[in-house]
Amino acid sequence: MKALDLHRWDVTPAEAREIQLRLRERMKLEDRLEKVEHVAGADIALELRGRGSWRTGEGRAIAGVIVYRFPEMQEVERASSIQPLRFPYVPGLLSFREIPALLAAFESLRTSPDLIFCDGQGYAHPRRFGLASHLGVLLDAPSIGVAKSLLIGKCKEPGQRAGSTAALIDTATGEQIGAAVRAASGVRPVYVSCGNRISLERAIEFTLAVADRYRIPQPTREADHFVNELRRKRKALAAGAGGAERAG
Numbered sequence: 001m002k003a004l005d006l007h008r009w010d011v012t013p014a015e016a017r018e019i020q021l022r023l024r025e026r027m028k029l030e031d032r033l034e035k036v037e038h039v040a041g042a043d044i045a046l047e048l049r050g051r052g053s054w055r056t057g058e059g060r061a062i063a064g065v066i067v068y069r070f071p072e073m074q075e076v077e078r079a080s081s082i083q084p085l086r087f088p089y090v091p092g093l094l095s096f097r098e099i100p101a102l103l104a105a106f107e108s109l110r111t112s113p114d115l116i117f118c119d120g121q122g123y124a125h126p127r128r129f130g131l132a133s134h135l136g137v138l139l140d141a142p143s144i145g146v147a148k149s150l151l152i153g154k155c156k157e158p159g160q161r162a163g164s165t166a167a168l169i170d171t172a173t174g175e176q177i178g179a180a181v182r183a184a185s186g187v188r189p190v191y192v193s194c195g196n197r198i199s200l201e202r203a204i205e206f207t208l209a210v211a212d213r214y215r216i217p218q219p220t221r222e223a224d225h226f227v228n229e230l231r232r233k234r235k236a237l238a239a240g241a242g243g244a245e246r247a248g
């Protein structure tokens with residue numbers, strides 16, 4: 001799955017904001033999906049170096065993508081990539097920190113997903129162009145942001161039953177930018193927003209279609225487990241190598 005070459009990655013935070021505003025013109029908030037036969041979940045784990053490195057950007061991003069056959073939700077394949085972090089932690093610019101590793105993982109897939117679920121924001125973003133939108137535009141693919149917390153906006157608590165929703169509103173403009181969605185009964189909601197080439201209505205519909213009895217829908221939940229397991233294995237290997245070196 002090849003990404004479009006639309007901008008450089010070695011940019012300042014000010015340049016990154018300008019890129020978001022420019023690429024936002026390519027984002028589609030209406031349904032432009034073909035038949036959805038494969039969906040993917042994507043996530044990142046960070047392998048940081050030293051105290052405070054989460055902010056400065058010293059370390060590596062471990063990206064993971066899992067592709068499922070839809071609607072059966074049977075895993076087809078998974079891919080990963082480990083890339084050096086080249087961008088500091090700046091609120092609202094998460095995509096510049098994480099997407100290079102994600103693109104490398106998507107490029108190694110044999111099966112191109114018809115819809116991508118991202119652990120992060122899409123349209124529910126200060127510049128209406130979060131990670132899910134950025135990734136969807138670069139891959140020219142339908143994408144959905146499924147976030148565990150709010151970046152901007154306010155919403156009422158949705159009903160306690162699975163499938164309940166509440167509008168997420170930007171209080172500064174009054175615009176609906178996403179929705180709080182209860183993926184399973186009695187759990188906290190997730191925050192769904194359009195990424196690219198999909199309407200909010202369909203984004204909610206697909207999010208509920210891949211949800212099971214957990215708070216986080218299956219694609220992003222399993223991608224999170226995948227990348228964190230990779231990080232644990234790397235840490236264990238590094239610890240083992242260090243112990244062998246000291247013993248030698």
